Amino acid sequence: MKLVSWNVNGLRACVNKGFNDYFKHKDADIFCLQETKLQEGQITLSYGEEYEQYWNYAVKKGYSGTAVITRVKPLSVRYGIEEDHEPEGRILTLEFDAFYLVTVYTPNAKRDLSRLEYRLEWEDRFRGYLQELDKLKPVIICGDLNVAHQEIDIKNAKANRGNSGFTEEERDKMTKLLNAGFVDTFRHLYPERTDIYSWWSNMPGVRDRNVGWRIDYFLASTRLAASIVDASIDCDILGSDHCPIVLEIAGDISS
Known part of the structure; x- marks a missing residue:
């Protein structure tokens, strides 16, 4: 089974920069998007009846948003952690027979760290949500987590220490x-x-x-670790300020 995750930083712009070619070439079973920056009806992606599409739009126009395009219809779909308290469209959860798939666009603390307190509170709620799912069946989490976890995950660790995305508080939450x-x-x-x-x-x-940060991740329940075939980053793919990441895992999406 192959999964892809990509923060497209505006899907309409990314489509004009080769998104469809990459989508078709990668031939993933599940393709997750973050920061779609659009509202319902603003784009049509036509990949045939083979794929189901699910979208979580932000209330604010041109902001945030997530989507999942999947070959297998999920058993259930949930929009946000608490559906009536998630206006930014940051989380989509799809339940399959063997696991939950959660795609997420984690809030940015902002350059001046003015949203750091909110970000840390959000992290606690998100972790609790994932733990509850994990009690029921394994979970695969993917998306832009907006944090470089270790010094190895960022080019200039010393210079960026304390900056948004590399604060001790954010790294500790990870x-x-x-x-x-x-x-x-x-x-x-x-x-x-x-x-x-x-x-x-x-x-x-x-x-x-290549002065970059690794802030996009595929995480998985520990009990899935033995099933991981490969985890890769398609650094050469343009179209966004992020590049796609890929997870290959043994097993069938529907079993």
Whole structure:
């Protein structure tokens, strides 16, 4: 089974930069999107009857938003942690026979850290939500978690210490999430691999010099670790300031 996750930073723009070609080439069973930045009816993706599409739109126009395109119809779909308290469209949960799939776009603390307190409270609620799901069946989590967990996950760790996405508080929340029964699939397979990132600033030359951050993840319940076949990052794929990440796991999505 193959899963792909991509923060497209505006799906309409990404479609004009090769999104459909990548989607068809990758041939994933489940394809997750974050930061779609659109409302219902603003785009039509036509991949035939083979795929089901699920969208969680933000109330605010041109902001946030998540989506999942899947070959197998889920048993259930949930929008947000608490459906009447999630106006930013940040979470979609699909239940399949063998696992839950959660795609997420974690709130950014903002450059001046003005949203850090909200971010940390949100992290606690999200972790609790995942733990409750994990009691029922294994969970696969993917998306833009807006944190570089370890120094190995960021090019200039010393210079960025304390900055949004690399504060001790945010990194600690990531550690707590993993300690709650989940694994970072990429680091599980490649604990010492360096210079592999998933996001780069749009400043000139930054991506060319690979001055990046790894802030996009596939996490999985610890009991799924033995089933991980590969976890990769398609660093050469353009179309967004993020690149797609891929998880291959043994087993059938419907079993």
